[in-house]
Amino acid sequence: MSVKKRSEMAVRYEFKSYRDITPMHVSTGNMLYNKTGSWRFIKPVYEDKTPACQNACPAGNDIEGWLKLLGKREFEKAYWHLKREEPFPAILGRVCFRFCEAACNRAGLDSSIGIRELERFMGDQAVSDTSYPDVLPDNGKRLAVIGSGPAGMSAAYFARYLGFAVTIFDKEDLPGGILRLGIPAYRLPREVVAAEFDGLVRMGVEMKLHTEIGRDISLEDIASTFDYVFLATGAHRSLSLDMAESSGCCRIMSGLSLLQRVARGESPELGQRVVVIGGGNTAVDAARTAIRLGSQVTVLYRRSESEMPAHPEDVREACEEGVVFRFLAAPEHICLLPDATIEKLVCCEMTPGPPDATGRCTPVRKEGMTFDVPADTLVTAIGEAPALDYLQPFMPDTAGRFIETQTDLSVACQIPGKAKVFAGGDTGQTPRTVVHAVASGKRAAIAMDCDRKGLDTADIFRQIQVGDGNAVSFSRYMNWAPVNPVPRNDQSVVDRQKIVYDYFIRAPGIRKEIQSGELRKTGFAPYHPSLTPDEALTEAARCMHCGRCTECDNCLIFCPDVSILDQTRESFGYAIDYDYCKGCGICFTECPRNAISMIEE
Amino acid sequence: MQRKIAIPRELLVDEELMLPGMTSCQGCAAPISMKIALKALGNRTVIVFPACCFCVFQGGYPYTNLKVPVIHCPFETSAVVASGAAAALDVRGEKDTTVMVWAGDGGTFDIGIQALSGAAERNDNILFVCYDNEAYMNTGIQRSSATPMGAWTTTTPAGALKSEPKKDIEQIMLAHHIAYMATASPAYPDDLYRKFQKARQITGMKFIHLLSACPSGWRIDPADSVRIMRMATQSRVFPIYEVTKQTGAVPGEDTWEYDITVIPEKEVPVSDYLKSQGRFRLMTDDMVVKIQKQADRKWRDLIEKRDATRLACV
Numbered sequence: 006m007s008v009k010k011r012s013e014m015a016v017r018y019e020f021k022s023y024r025d026i027t028p029m030h031v032s033t034g035n036m037l038y039n040k041t042g043s044w045r046f047i048k049p050v051y052e053d054k055t056p057a058c059q060n061a062c063p064a065g066n067d068i069e070g071w072l073k074l075l076g077k078r079e080f081e082k083a084y085w086h087l088k089r090e091e092p093f094p095a096i097l098g099r100v101c102f103r104f105c106e107a108a109c110n111r112a113g114l115d116s117s118i119g120i121r122e123l124e125r126f127m128g129d130q131a132v133s134d135t136s137y138p139d140v141l142p143d144n145g146k147r148l149a150v151i152g153s154g155p156a157g158m159s160a161a162y163f164a165r166y167l168g169f170a171v172t173i174f175d176k177e178d179l180p181g182g183i184l185r186l187g188i189p190a191y192r193l194p195r196e197v198v199a200a201e202f203d204g205l206v207r208m209g210v211e212m213k214l215h216t217e218i219g220r221d222i223s224l225e226d227i228a229s230t231f232d233y234v235f236l237a238t239g240a241h242r243s244l245s246l247d248m249a250e251s252s253g254c255c256r257i258m259s260g261l262s263l264l265q266r267v268a269r270g271e272s273p274e275l276g277q278r279v280v281v282i283g284g285g286n287t288a289v290d291a292a293r294t295a296i297r298l299g300s301q302v303t304v305l306y307r308r309s310e311s312e313m314p315a316h317p318e319d320v321r322e323a324c325e326e327g328v329v330f331r332f333l334a335a336p337e338h339i340c341l342l343p344d345a346t347i348e349k350l351v352c353c354e355m356t357p358g359p360p361d362a363t364g365r366c367t368p369v370r371k372e373g374m375t376f377d378v379p380a381d382t383l384v385t386a387i388g389e390a391p392a393l394d395y396l397q398p399f400m401p402d403t404a405g406r407f408i409e410t411q412t413d414l415s416v417a418c419q420i421p422g423k424a425k426v427f428a429g430g431d432t433g434q435t436p437r438t439v440v441h442a443v444a445s446g447k448r449a450a451i452a453m454d455c456d457r458k459g460l461d462t463a464d465i466f467r468q469i470q471v472g473d474g475n476a477v478s479f480s481r482y483m484n485w486a487p488v489n490p491v492p493r494n495d496q497s498v499v500d501r502q503k504i505v506y507d508y509f510i511r512a513p514g515i516r517k518e519i520q521s522g523e524l525r526k527t528g529f530a531p532y533h534p535s536l537t538p539d540e541a542l543t544e545a546a547r548c549m550h551c552g553r554c555t556e557c558d559n560c561l562i563f564c565p566d567v568s569i570l571d572q573t574r575e576s577f578g579y580a581i582d583y584d585y586c587k588g589c590g591i592c593f594t595e596c597p598r599n600a601i602s603m604i605e606e
Numbered sequence: 607m608q609r610k611i612a613i614p615r616e617l618l619v620d621e622e623l624m625l626p627g628m629t630s631c632q633g634c635a636a637p638i639s640m641k642i643a644l645k646a647l648g649n650r651t652v653i654v655f656p657a658c659c660f661c662v663f664q665g666g667y668p669y670t671n672l673k674v675p676v677i678h679c680p681f682e683t684s685a686v687v688a689s690g691a692a693a694a695l696d697v698r699g700e701k702d703t704t705v706m707v708w709a710g711d712g713g714t715f716d717i718g719i720q721a722l723s724g725a726a727e728r729n730d731n732i733l734f735v736c737y738d739n740e741a742y743m744n745t746g747i748q749r750s751s752a753t754p755m756g757a758w759t760t761t762t763p764a765g766a767l768k769s770e771p772k773k774d775i776e777q778i779m780l781a782h783h784i785a786y787m788a789t790a791s792p793a794y795p796d797d798l799y800r801k802f803q804k805a806r807q808i809t810g811m812k813f814i815h816l817l818s819a820c821p822s823g824w825r826i827d828p829a830d831s832v833r834i835m836r837m838a839t840q841s842r843v844f845p846i847y848e849v850t851k852q853t854g855a856v857p858g859e860d861t862w863e864y865d866i867t868v869i870p871e872k873e874v875p876v877s878d879y880l881k882s883q884g885r886f887r888l889m890t891d892d893m894v895v896k897i898q899k900q901a902d903r904k905w906r907d908l909i910e911k912r913d914a915t916r917l918a919c920v
Contacts, residue, residue, distance in 0.1 A: 035665065036626075585626035
């Protein structure tokens with residue numbers, strides 16, 4: 006840093022006698038000798054902090070970073086910056102539940118940035134023949150990923166970056182797991198999933214499809230040929246209703262099996278009236294799938310609407326398509342006809358009871374308040390659990406439960422062989438969303454690399470922690486340069502209290518018109534239009550760049566002590582002349598985005 | 607997107623006419639105003655300082671921290687010294703030099719007002735800037751006629767808070783039919799910059815009333831001084847406007863054009879502005895109501911005058 010010392014330009018006088026004083030009093034010296042920096046007890050420093058969106062993202066996506074590059078129209082750079090932390094923008098740009106947008110500080114001014122739409126835009130920009138930059142050379146270790154869902158894909162991607170030789174095993178004919186078999190095509194077109202897999206294959210990831218663990222290959226075989234194993238077999242076992250009548254009735258199916266059958270190209274016979282039981286995303290997806298197959302659909306949920314685990318936007322869109330929701334209602338028993346088809350469902354009204362351990366209230370039956378719901382098909386979507394039969398010989402206590410992991414996602418199990426076992430995605434106890442699965446894949450890949458190098462994983466995770474600890478940063482593990490070349494303080498999160506909203510202009514976000522529910526429900530075509538490049542640039546320009554300097558000059562303008570030195574012409578940002586900075590803190594309070602911190606000297 | 611402070615970038619990174627090393631308190635707003643004013647006026651500026659904080663902290667003899675000529679003068683003579691300097695420049699034919707008085711509220715509202723009134727009446731070609739920190743801060747926070755109602759000072763202590771409203775210097779100056787009168791605040795630096803640029807191009811008496819936060823006297827955190835000045839405008843306690851004389855075709859038919867140059871997007875109640883400062887801590891609720899009413903009335907008057915101007919222009 007070439008800061009010219011202004012204190013060296015001080016002109017100072019010492020009067021030895023009255024003769025030195027000029028007859029006319031003219032000042033010819035300056036006060037530069039007076040280093041007012043000595044008054045200071047706290048000093049301002051420029052720091053890159055973690056914006057609220059990145060902090061909220063389970064995968065620690067550096068949203069501000071790629072929005073800044075996108076704003077500069079550097080599409081290619083922005084795309085690769087995005088892929089540093091979140092490898093599948095075309096997928097998550099469609100199905101993510103937008104934890105970032107809920108946290109976006111812009112919502113304190115007008116409305117949050119349409120981050121998911123922008124991410125989708127970035128994902129769709131992907132050029133198919135690009136080679137992956139900065140992939141490390143082979144490190145000689147082999148990783149077997151069991152399951153090609155989002156967690157497995159993510160682990161394969163990051164591990165490949167770290168130089169592992171990766172093989173993905175999946176029992177299905179096509180890869181994708183829940184992305185292909187659980188998420189309906191209207192939300193995630195199949196070719197998008199296929200394109201992301203093409204990318205993985207181009208990176209050098211080997212695919213072994215149609216290979217089921219325990220049937221085609223044993224876990225012991227894998228454990229003896231590979232150095233690491235990542236279990237990402239998801240949660241594909243549906244929980245069933247505790248009702249005696251349900252056995253032997255062909256018109257009762259689980260929500261997941263309905264979604265899987267439709268995804269495989271079947272069109273199951275559902276009849277005129279379909280009743281879906283449950284309030285999660287599977288229930289809503291199943292209901293919307295059933296309505297697309299031409300049935301009338303009622304969803305029964307035993308709690309109230311606000312307690313539904315399903316995403317509110319999906320619920321709203323389901324309503325638009327004609328799905329009827331009945332809250333505070335639970336099935337009592339099923340009345341079957343002699344030919345084992347359903348006649349009707351006897352339900353009971355519920356009332357919110359005392360809260361349970363998770364804080365949600367336990368619904369209680371309203372005695373005598375029963376009512377009938379006519380139904381031809383009953384779809385149960387009351388939850389899914391991991392199917393862990395293949396692991397049971399080595400880990401007996403996993404039966405019907407999830408896989409217990411350490412913080413580094415390693416699993417303590419006794420599989421004969423050399424491999425270290427890790428697990429992630431829906432097999433664990435994390436929330437069951439695609440982005441959480443992607444995050445677990447990233448964690449596991451970094452943990453494996455730490456294990457290979459003999460590093461302390463917990464310590465490394467602390468060093469690369471994003472914000473207050475939801476996620477870890479892959480680019481910091483790789484020591485990739487950030488967008489702003491300034492000191493980082495990634496553990497400091499910039500929330501709404503730290504933003505000076507007075508400096509931002511209100512500008513409504515772009516909300517695209519989507520097809521009407523009537524039109525949507527006629528097929529499985531995706532209906533969310535993508536942003537045009539112009540719209541994407543307009544939306545990206547709304548980003549407030551919380552916690553990251555944009556060289557807006559506010560500090561330069563407001564410093565009362567002329568102690569901010571501009572260096573934007575030679576390099577990035579500003580320098581502070583600590584010879585004179587009195588530490589008043591005006592630059593800190595007037596920084597619109599909290600890119601300055603005051604620290605004790 | 608951000609509301610960028612519209613000051614030309616080349617000026618921002620150009621050589622500063624004000625040097626660091628001054629002994630102003632932490633968070634003092636006056637140097638911010640001076641820095642931006644000098645960017646607008648350029649180096650062909652003569653500054654006249656009566657007794658005030660700025661004349662002290664910018665350097666005692668034989669030092670000065672401003673790279674433009676500075677004349678120090680007795681408290682009550684600033685306007686007349688400036689008139690003299692302007693006359694001398696006129697004799698020498700230097701048309702492009704601005705003579706600026708930079709006086710505190712004491713040197714404007716109280717001690718300096720007779721010389722100021724004289725210069726204004728003569729319509730001398732000077733720019734008189736009052737940076738108003740609302741008390742005699744340099745001598746240790748004594749009340750001035752610029753001190754707002756309900757404020758604590760050492761001469762209006764607890765139990766005897768100032769009960770009189772602030773003197774309306776803006777109306778006093780307008781009553782002199784001067785060429786240009788404006789209020790400005792360093793919380794809105796681009797507006798301040800533009801007003802000094804405009805004033806520089808106008809011949810005749812110009813008066814700019816600057817709000818200037820004083821962390822020591824206002825009993826605020828130095829870091830908050832700009833924020834609180836912004837609140838002064840958002841709460842309409844200190845509205846930012848300008849009044850420009852439009853010379854009529856016939857002598858005696860001059861008109862004065864009102865323009866409210868900063869209309870804040872966010873409005874805050876007066877009580878928020880007052881509560882943010884220690885000097886108003888002892889204020890009673892009915893005083894807050896009174897100040898709110900005064901602020902509302904002033905704003906209404908301004909809107910009326912601005913609309914009347916617009917109608918006249920159409």
